[in-house]
Amino acid sequence: MSAQIKNERNSYYKILEHTQKDDLDITEWIIWFLKCLKNAILSSNTIIDKVVKKHQFWVINAGKIRNERQQKMLNKLMDNFEGNLTTSKWAKITKSSQDTALRDITDLVNKGVLVKANSGGRSTHYELKL
Template sequence: MNCSYLTTGRSGMTRIVVGAWRDDKSGPIQVVSGPLGKERVQYKAPAAERLDPEMNAFLDWFNGGEDIDLVLRAGLAHLWFVTIHPFDDGHGRIARAIADMMLARSEDSPQRFYSMSAQIRLDRKAYYDILERTQKAPDLDVTPWLDWFLQCLDRAIGGAEETLSNVLFKAEFWKQHEGETFNDRQRDMTNRLLDGFDGKLTSSKYATIEKWSPDTTLRDINDLLRRGILRREAAGGRSTSYLLRE
């Protein structure tokens, strides 16, 4: 997996070992943050000579039948792997893939409509904060980490449900209007509204986006109003805006 993610053998401008445990020839692995001259060490990984026993213990646990809920195992597996830090680079991507793999096992289904990996990337600042606090905790208490992981999972599922709801709404809309005539401009703008138009749709925005004259734009909009596809917002006036009629 490390080879798959790091095909060039480099991390930035630095040549790294790929497909094998790190050897620490350039010094111990440290996760460092902060501006140049004010760097601080967030985490120092175990020494290279400890990698074989550490990874053997991790893999035995990961593939074993220990009686722990698989969702919790996903969170623990992510934390454990990224804490061992066995490679020169690519740990975050691999740890996210490991968590997704365990979550897939927990569902026992070939289909999954959310991505924990994508949600962690969206929440990356909070992710690094909780990771640092957990790895530096003197009592090695993983409860705060698991609490954050489960909340992140909840956001991932919620986001997927919202996306799926929007997809189904869009499909139902076009099913209801099957056979009706939409010119290319109307179809494009209707799809933009169905996908979540940024801001309010006005005739001037319509004309700018579709690159047509104001007169043609008004004919398009009036046609959609007449057919009950659009409705005017209550404010009206010179900046009249339009919404899809639900």
């Protein structure tokens, strides 16, 4: 709930100020609070779904991961990775060489953990196989 209030803090302060200044009728505040609670529950469901999917992924693929770089990048991919996964991004994030990044990625593609996206050439990128 606190995370949801933080997300809606502008409206929280508005409704709080409004409630304190006027006739002290808290009906609007209760309505706001219930909407916020509903949003928090919906957000929680989304978060729980992501956690369950991540757990299922690791149960299935735990034995396929060879090193910490792979584990780090797979976790990043499951935690809202921005953009496409390329060997350059892999190398930069894991602080490894392009060759090491390519070996790590190729290993995961061969094991069915990652798939090569349809685009090719210089724009080659990879996606998590869920």
